[in-house]
Amino acid sequence: MDYFAQQLINGLVLGSIYGLIAIGYTMVYGIVGMINFAHGDVFMIGGFIALITFLILISLGLTAIPVILLVVLLVAMAITALYGWTIERIAYRPLRHSFRLAPMLSAIGMSFVLTNYSQVAQGARVKPIPPFITGGYTLHESADGFVIQLSNIQIMVVITTIVLLAIFTWLVSRTRLGRDMRACEQDQTMAALLGVDVDRTISMTFVIGAALAAVAGFMYLLYYGLVDFFMGFVAGIKAFTAAVLGGIGSLPGAMLGGLAIGLIETFWSAYFSVEYKDVAAFSILIVVLIFMPTGLLGRPEVEKV
C-alpha cells in the first residue's frame, strides 16, 4: 500500500510535466488543426535556456534560491515564447491555408532543425546540474521500514502546474484573448469578419504554448537534474500521446491525458518492467482509441456532407 502511494505521487508529478507540454499541442491543434511536431523540441529549448540562466546567475554570485528560481523561470518563459513565435512565423504561417500534410512536414523539419541546432550550439553531452531544491517530508513510515517521501521539488512541480492551469483557464474563459482564441477555433473566417486579428491570435497561441513548454522544461531540469538535446523527442511524443488520449483540442483532456500517461508509465515500471513502460503507454493509447475514437474528453467529429 505504501509502495502504491509512493508510485502514485511519482506518477502525478511526471503526469503534470507531460500535461503542461500536452496543453501546447492541444491548443495549437484546436486553433490551427495541425500537429506541432516541433513542440517537444520547444520544451527541450526551454530546459536548455533554464540551465544556462541558472549557470549565469550562480556565477554572478546570487545565493537566494527563490530569486534565482523566479528569474530563471521568467527568462526561460520569455525566450522560449519568442522561439514559439518565430517557429510559427517561419514554418507554419506561409502554409496556413495549404493542405493538411504540408504544415505537418514543415513541423517535422522544424523539429529536426531545433534538435540539431541545440546539438550544434550546446554539444551532444548530457548536461547535469546539482540539485537546487532539496529536502521533503516523510508522510508515512510503515512497520517494515518503507517510507513514503514527498520531496519539496515534487510539491513545487504540482503547485506550479495547478497555478498555471488556473491562470490558463482564466485566460481562455475570461479574457479578450481567450475569447478571440475560441472564436478562431470555431470559424476563422467569421472571426476575422467580426474584427478578430486571426494572425495575432494564432501567434499568441504559439507564444502561450511555448511558454508553458518552457515551464515544463524548467521543472524537468529541476526534477531530473539534467537536460540533453534529444529529450524533446521522447517527451514530445509522450505529450502528444497524452493530448490525443485526452481528446485533442480539449484543454482539460490534455491535462487528464498527461496524468494518465504519467501514471501508466510509473505504475508499469513499478509493478511490471521498466523496459516496456513506453510500450504500455502506447498500447493503452491504442486500446482507448479503439473504443473511444476521439479520446477521453474529445467531441465526436460530426461529418457534414
Next chain:
Amino acid sequence: MTPIPHKTTHASRTAGLTYILKKSLLSALVALVLFSLMVGVRTEAGSDGQLTYWTRFGEVAALVAGVFGGSIVIELLRQWIGPAGAEKLVPPAVQSGMSFVGRYLAPALLIFTLLVPVIFYNQRYILDLAILVLTYVMLGWGLNVVVGLAGLLDLGYVAFYAVGAYSYALLATNFGWSFWVCLPLAGILAAFWGVLLGFPVLRLRGDYLAIVTLAFGEIIRLVIINWQSLTGGPNGVPGIPRPSFFGIPLDNSDDGLAAKLGIEYSPTHRIVFLFYLILALALLTNWVTIRLRRLPIGRAWEALREDEVACRALGINTTTTKLTAFATGAMFGGFAGAFFATRQGFISPESFTFQESALVLAIVVLGGMGSQLGVALAALAMIGGFELFRGLETYRMLVFGMAMVLIMIWRPRGLIGHRAPTVYLTKAQAISSDLVKEGHG
C-alpha cells in the same frame, strides 16, 4: 474550412526601403534574443561533473548579421517576384510541356538507371549511393499506396521496414533459409502486421490515425530493443547471409558465379547484383501500383481518399479497402526491409527510428502524393542532397531540416503537382493537385 484571403501587401510595396530596413532590423533583434543564450553561452560538463560555461559573442554577432542580411535579401526578392496567384487547372502550354517531359523523362531516367552499374562500374561509392536511393524510391512507392492513393496518414511506416528486415535476418541466421525463400515471407509477415495495425485504426481519422501509426512504429522499435533473447536488442543481428544469384553464391569460391561463368572474380559483382535486385523490386512496386490504380481496389482507394462518406454510400466496403491499402503498403515495406538486411549484413534498431518514417513520408509528400515519377525524383533529391552534405557532419541534419521546411513553403504540393487520371471521358487531362483531396483517414 474556407481559406481567408491573404492580407494585401500593396502598402508594404509602396513603403519601399524604410519598410525593408525596419523589418530586417526587427528580424535581427528577434535573432539576437533567440541566439543570445543558446549560442552565446556554451555549457559543458567538466571532468568532475561540474558544469562550466564560456561565452561566444562573436558567433552570435555573425548569426545576427546573417539574419539581418538574409531578411533584406528575402524582402527584396519578395517584392521583386510579387505574390503568386493560385492556378487551379494546369494551363495548356504547361500541360503540353509537362506531358512532353513526363513522356520522355521517365523512360530516360529508367534507361539511365539501368546503365548506372555500367557507367560507374569502378566507382563503388556511387553504386552504393544508387542502391541507397533506390531503396528509398521503393519505400516511397510503397508508402505512396497508403498515403498518396488511399489518403491514410501513416507515420510509422518504418515499422514494416523493420518487420521485413528482422524477418529475413532472423530466419536466415537461425534456420539458414535462403534470401529467395525469405523475401516473400518477409513481405507476407509485414503485410500481416499491416492488417494488424489496420484493424484498430479503422474508425480513426486524421491526427488520431497519425498518432496511432506513430505509436505503432515506436512499439515495434521498443519491442525489438527489449526482446533481447530473440532480436539481440540494441546490439542487433550480425552476420546476415548475403544474397545468392538464385542459389549460386556470389563469392570467390569454386562454385561461385564468377567461377561458373569463367570470369575473374571481383567484389563489385555483388554490388552490381544488389543494384539490379533493388531496381527490380522497386520496379515491381511501381508496376503493381500502376496496375492496381486501374483495378477496382485501386479506384476504391482513391475514392476513399476523396470522400469516405460518398464511398460508403456507393457501397464500397471501407474496411477491406483500408486494410488492403495498409497490407499492400506494408508488404512493399517488408520487401525493402529484407533487401536492406541482406545488403547491410547487419541490422540494429537504430536503423528503424521515427526519423526514417519522417524521411519516407517527406519523400512521398515532396514527390507530389501519388505521382510515381515525383516520388522517384524526390527520393533522388533528398537522399542525394543528404549525401552531398556528408562532410558537414553535425550540421547535416540541421541543413536537412531547414531544407524540408523551405521545400514545403516553396512547393507545398510537391515537385510534380498534378495527377494523371485513370478514367476519363474523351481525353486524358492532367489535374492540378490542388483539386486532389489528401484524405481524412
